[in-house]
Amino acid sequence: MGYQWNWGVFLQPSAAGDDTYLGWMFAGLKMTIALSLSAWVIALLLGAIVGVLRTAPNKVLAGLATAYVELFRNIPLLVQLFIWYFVLPELLPKALGDAFKQSNPVFQMFSASMICLGLFTSARVAEQVRAGINSLPKGQKNAGLALGFTLPQTYRFVMLPMAFRLIVPPLTSEFLNIFKNSAVCSTIGLLELAAQGRQLVDYTAQPYESFIAVTVAYVVINVIVMTLMKKLEDKVRVPGYMGGK
Amino acid sequence: MIKIENVSKNYGSFDVLKDCSTTVNKGEVVVVCGPSGSGKSTLIKCVNGLEPFQSGQIIVNGTSVGDPKTNLSKLRSHVGMVFQHFELFPHMSITENLAIAQIKVLKRSKDEAMDKGLKLLDRVGLKAHAHKFPGQLSGGQQQRVAIARALAMDPICMLFDEPTSALDPEMINEVLDVMTELAQEGMTMMCVTHEMGFAKRVAHRVIFMDHGRIVEDDSKDAFFANPRSERAQQFLAKILQH
Numbered sequence: 248m249g250y251q252w253n254w255g256v257f258l259q260p261s262a263a264g265d266d267t268y269l270g271w272m273f274a275g276l277k278m279t280i281a282l283s284l285s286a287w288v289i290a291l292l293l294g295a296i297v298g299v300l301r302t303a304p305n306k307v308l309a310g311l312a313t314a315y316v317e318l319f320r321n322i323p324l325l326v327q328l329f330i331w332y333f334v335l336p337e338l339l340p341k342a343l344g345d346a347f348k349q350s351n352p353v354f355q356m357f358s359a360s361m362i363c364l365g366l367f368t369s370a371r372v373a374e375q376v377r378a379g380i381n382s383l384p385k386g387q388k389n390a391g392l393a394l395g396f397t398l399p400q401t402y403r404f405v406m407l408p409m410a411f412r413l414i415v416p417p418l419t420s421e422f423l424n425i426f427k428n429s430a431v432c433s434t435i436g437l438l439e440l441a442a443q444g445r446q447l448v449d450y451t452a453q454p455y456e457s458f459i460a461v462t463v464a465y466v467v468i469n470v471i472v473m474t475l476m477k478k479l480e481d482k483v484r485v486p487g488y489m490g491g492k
Numbered sequence: 493m494i495k496i497e498n499v500s501k502n503y504g505s506f507d508v509l510k511d512c513s514t515t516v517n518k519g520e521v522v523v524v525c526g527p528s529g530s531g532k533s534t535l536i537k538c539v540n541g542l543e544p545f546q547s548g549q550i551i552v553n554g555t556s557v558g559d560p561k562t563n564l565s566k567l568r569s570h571v572g573m574v575f576q577h578f579e580l581f582p583h584m585s586i587t588e589n590l591a592i593a594q595i596k597v598l599k600r601s602k603d604e605a606m607d608k609g610l611k612l613l614d615r616v617g618l619k620a621h622a623h624k625f626p627g628q629l630s631g632g633q634q635q636r637v638a639i640a641r642a643l644a645m646d647p648i649c650m651l652f653d654e655p656t657s658a659l660d661p662e663m664i665n666e667v668l669d670v671m672t673e674l675a676q677e678g679m680t681m682m683c684v685t686h687e688m689g690f691a692k693r694v695a696h697r698v699i700f701m702d703h704g705r706i707v708e709d710d711s712k713d714a715f716f717a718n719p720r721s722e723r724a725q726q727f728l729a730k731i732l733q734h
Binding site for chain 2: 384386387389390391392393394395396397400404405408409412485486487488
C-alpha cells in the first residue's frame with residue numbers, strides 16, 4: 248500500500264529539539280501512570296467509604312451515598328471532565344477560581360483529570376464494595392455484634408476483610424479501566440500517552456508506528472496490573488474458602 | 493438473669509412475637525422449641541438486641557435491652573451467642589477467631605487472649621486445629637470453636653440459636669456434649685433447639701412457642717410428661733415418633 252515504515256522515527260530528535268520522539272512517548276507514559284495511580288487512590292478510598300455507607304443502617308447516610316453513586320456513574324466521563332476543567336473554576340469563589348486559572352496549565356489539567364477520573368471510578372468501586380458486603384452471610388454481622396463489637400468494628404474486623412477479598416476480581420477490572428479511561432483526558436490537552444501518540448503523528452506523519460507504540464504501552468501496563476492483582480488475589484486467598492486450599 | 497416481659501414485635505402488620513413473657517434464672521437451662529416460624533429464633537435474638545422489638549421489655553443482668561441509652565455492645569460482650577451457621581470469621585485462623593474480640597472488646601493483651609483461647613479450644617477438644625482456618629474444619633468442629641469463642645468472653649449467660657440444625661447427624665452429638673458439659677457446670681443457658689434428647693437430659697425448663705406466642709413454659713418433667721396445650725402435644729407426638 249506504499250506506506251513507508253520507519254521504526255527509526257522514535258530515535259529522531261523531536262521537533263522541539265529537546266528530546267527524541269521516544270522521549271515524548273515515555274513522558275506520556277509517565278503522565279498516564281501518574282494520573283491513573285493517583286486517581287486510583289482517590290477511587291479506592293472514596294469508593295470504600297461510599298460503598299460502606301450504602302449498606303449503613305442510617306437512611307440519610309445511605310441515601311446520600313446512593314445519590315453520589317448515581318450522580319457519578321450516570322454522566323459520561325467526557326462530560327464530567329469538561330465540567331471539572333471548564334465549568335467548575337467558574338463556579339468557585341472568584342479569588343480561588345482566578346488562582347486556579349493562573350496556576351501552571353499542566354497542574355490545572357492534571358488536577359482536574361485526577362479528580363474527575365478518581366470520582367468517576369469511585370462510584371463504580373463503591374458499587375462493588377456494596378455488592379461485596381451484601382454477599383456476606385447476614386449472620387457474620389450478627390456474630391460480630393454479638394461478640395460486643397460496635398458496628399464500625401464489625402465492619403472493620405469482620406465484614407470488610409472478607410468483602411474486599413471477594414471483590415478483588417471486579418476491582419482488577421476497574422483498575423484496568425482507569426488506565427484506559429485516562430486517555431479521555433487528552434481531550435483537555437493533557438499530554439498523556441494517547442495525546443503524545445497523536446502529537447507524534449502530527450509531527451512525523453508515521454501514524455502506524457505511533458499508534459502501535461501507544462497500543463503496546465497500554466497493553467504492557469495492563470498486563471502488569473493484571474499480574475500484580477492476580478498475585479494479590481492469591482496472597483489474600485482464605486484457606487478452605489472459595490477455591491482456597 | 494434474663495427477664496422477658498410482654499415483648500411484642502411485628503414486621504408491618506405481621507406479628508412475629510406476641511406478648512411474650514418468661515424468665516431465665518441464674519444457672520438455669522431453658523430450652524425453647526416450637527415449629528418453624530413460631531418466633532423462637534427472633535425471641536432469642538431480641539435478648540441481646542440483635543433484633544429490635546416494639547413493646548415490652550427485656551432485662552439482662554439488670555440492664556434493659558430495649559432502652560436506647562443502653563450500651564448494647566457492652567451488654568453483648570458478656571452475653572455469649574452461638575448461631576445455626578457457626579459464623580466463624582473465615583479470614584482468621586481458629587486462634588485469631590478466639591482472640592480477636594477479647595483483644596478489641598475486652599482489651600486483653602494478645603498473650604492473655606491467645607492463652608485463654610487455646611485453653612478453651614483444648615476444652616472443646618480441638619487444640620490440634622489451632623492454626624487451621626474455619627473452612628478447613630467440619631461443621632461440628634466449627635460449632636465447637638464457635639462455642640469456645642463465646643466462652644472466651646467470660647459470658648454471664650449463653651444463647652444458642654439452633655446450634656445443631658445445620659449439622660450432619662453424626663456431628664450433632666459432639667456439639668451437644670459440649671453444651672451438656674456447660675450446662676452441668678452451671679452456665680445459664682437459653683437454647684433454641686429441636687434436640688429433645690438434650691432437653692430431657694439437661695434442661696430445667698422448656699418453653700414451647702407457636703405463632704409468636706409462648707404457649708407453654710413449664711418444668712422439663714411437666715412438659716414432657718403432660719404438655720397442656722394441644723399444639724405442644726401434636727408437636728411432641730410428631731418429633732418424638734422416631
